[in-house]
């Protein structure tokens with residue numbers, strides 16, 4: 001099988017011709033030497049011994065030429081690859097193999113080297129991602145754990161008035177909830193990232209499902225004094241209800257969290273085989289720079305709300321949309337509000 005960029009397996013026409021001409025020359029020399037000896041003596045034993053010596057010398061020369069050729073075309077590249085793979089195997093993912101030929105003259109060794117370089121770069125990238133992930137998780141775990149440990153110490157004080165105790169219990173509960181949300185989001189994200197195939201799909205009433213999600217936030221919306229506007233078409237869809245629920249929970253909770261006054265509006269529309277859900281708010285909005293990063297894991301643009309979450313919500317949303325083959329767009333203006341539009345196909 002020929003792969004991309006593969007030209008030959010180390011075979012060079014020039015090398016083969018040089019090898020052929022050398023062997024022919026050596027044979028010619030052997031014949032000339034034989035004639036030369038034959039002209040000078042009739043002693044067959046002496047002739048045989050001299051010819052044997054000449055053959056041994058010429059065979060030695062042939063072996064040396066072959067060794068040098070193999071050294072240059074086979075052993076050197078194999079040594080280079082072996083050295084690099086040993087370094088990569090020992091964890092040095094920055095190792096790269098120098099490629100001897102230009103791309104248009106790639107042989108098998110060059111192609112193997114290039115593929116190994118790509119693999120090393122990929123390993124190095126996932127190593128960085130893994131380390132970033134671990135340090136982000138540790139960082140996010142530290143804050144609530146510090147809160148829990150501080151308040152647990154404070155509770156030891158027997159003279160604490162009941163209302164202070166109540167406040168501390170409230171703070172402890174918030175920190176524990178934050179920890180629990182973090183762990184649950186990490187588990188969800190890991191599961192979704194390992195999910196290669198499309199999830200189990202079923203036909204369901206998207207309007208009822210969205211309505212139930214909204215209902216779950218009714219008291220928070222009321223407590224914050226926000227207005228809620230809903231414009232929902234009656235839509236049935238074939239998709240994954242659990243994954244879509246995750247998307248709407250995250251987008252609606254963000255709209256409420258980042259809006260201090262005004263309105264949260266939710267609309268659901270069907271056009272042909274596509275369904276679009278729009279969640280708008282009149283909240284703090286975001287700058288263009290922030291908007292570019294909001295789907296990254298652990299990214300939180302608005303520091304005043306950093307305590308209320310871990311920056312995993314939109315990373316989860318993006319992953320779900322990718323799995324379902326949909327699209328998500330954001331338009332936002334600082335201090336004016338944001339609109340998130342999710343478009344999903346009806347896989348009926």
Ligand SMILES: Nc1ncnc2c1ncn2[C@@H]1O[C@H](COP(=O)(O)OP(=O)(O)OP(=O)(O)O)[C@@H](O)[C@H]1O
Pocket residue numbers: 185250254255258281283284285286290294295299300301302305306308309310311312313314315337338
């Ligand atoms: N409706 C919105 N209005 C303004 N900014 C938003 C909105 N939605 C998301 N953002 C910005 O995007 C960032 C990432 O959002 P994401 O949902 O991933 O994290 P989070 O809400 O801070 O935490 P989590 O979702 O883990 O509870 C937010 O921190 C915020 O800066």
Ligand SMILES: [Mg+2]
Pocket residue numbers: 250253254309312313314
């Ligand atoms: Mg969120």
